[in-house]
Amino acid sequence: MWGTGVLKGMAVTIKNFFDTYTSKNGIFTVEYPEKRLPEKERFRNFPILVYDEKPEELRCVACDICAKECPPKCITIVKAKDAQGKPLKQPEVFDIDFTVCMNCGICEETCPFDAIYMDHEFELAEYDRMDALIYKKERLSRPWTHFEKIRPTDAKEINERRAKDATKTAAAVKPAPPQASNQQT
Ligand code: SF4
Numbered sequence: 724m725w726g727t728g729v730l731k732g733m734a735v736t737i738k739n740f741f742d743t744y745t746s747k748n749g750i751f752t753v754e755y756p757e758k759r760l761p762e763k764e765r766f767r768n769f770p771i772l773v774y775d776e777k778p779e780e781l782r783c784v785a786c787d788i789c790a791k792e793c794p795p796k797c798i799t800i801v802k803a804k805d806a807q808g809k810p811l812k813q814p815e816v817f818d819i820d821f822t823v824c825m826n827c828g829i830c831e832e833t834c835p836f837d838a839i840y841m842d843h844e845f846e847l848a849e850y851d852r853m854d855a856l857i858y859k860k861e862r863l864s865r866p867w868t869h870f871e872k873i874r875p876t877d878a879k880e881i882n883e884r885r886a887k888d889a890t891k892t893a894a895a896v897k898p899a900p901p902q903a904s905n906q907q908t
């Protein structure tokens with residue numbers, strides 16, 4: 724019959740309208756920022772630098788690979804040096820300019836040391852448009868347990884791979900057993 728579709732459509736609209744008052748599932752809009760949906764595990768926003776035990780012992784060895792691969796070149800790394808001026812395997816400076824970062828995750832994908840990962844945090848708004856969004860290593864650092872909490876599936880896989888790698892490395896550096904002497908006494 725002519726107009727049935729319109730009436731059906733109106734019925735759905737009216738039902739949904741009343742559901743917003745009477746049903747728990749009636750409101751589809753999340754009233755952010757009072758309420759916030761939990762992020763999906765694979766959600767990624769900005770990078771963080773991870774450490775295992777102490778914040779001053781980042782996994783990063785300042786190899787510069789992520790900075791070279793970063794498409795908009797928003798990572799700045801300067802290697803730390805010892806008292807004799809010899810470069811150390813740690814960053815003295817590790818800055819990321821979040822006004823430029825495009826959340827691509829290439830730094831995470833290219834780091835060979837499992838040192839940089841994409842975080843879930845997205846509320847980074849600042850009043851200052853310049854320095855406030857250039858994050859220094861102290862502000863970028865998070866414990867590995869933070870990553871295990873936000874991305875447990877990836878963390879499990881990474882932990883297993885790192886444990887295997889550590890076992891292989893330990894086996895490779897193990898001294899060979901002493902050779903049995905062929906000399907007859
Ligand atoms: S985060 Fe990874 S790729 Fe980047 S400098 Fe550190 S160790 Fe190298």
Ligand code: SF4
Nearest residue numbers: 793824825827828830
């Ligand atoms: S997420 Fe992409 S743009 Fe941002 S720092 Fe990493 S590589 Fe650079």
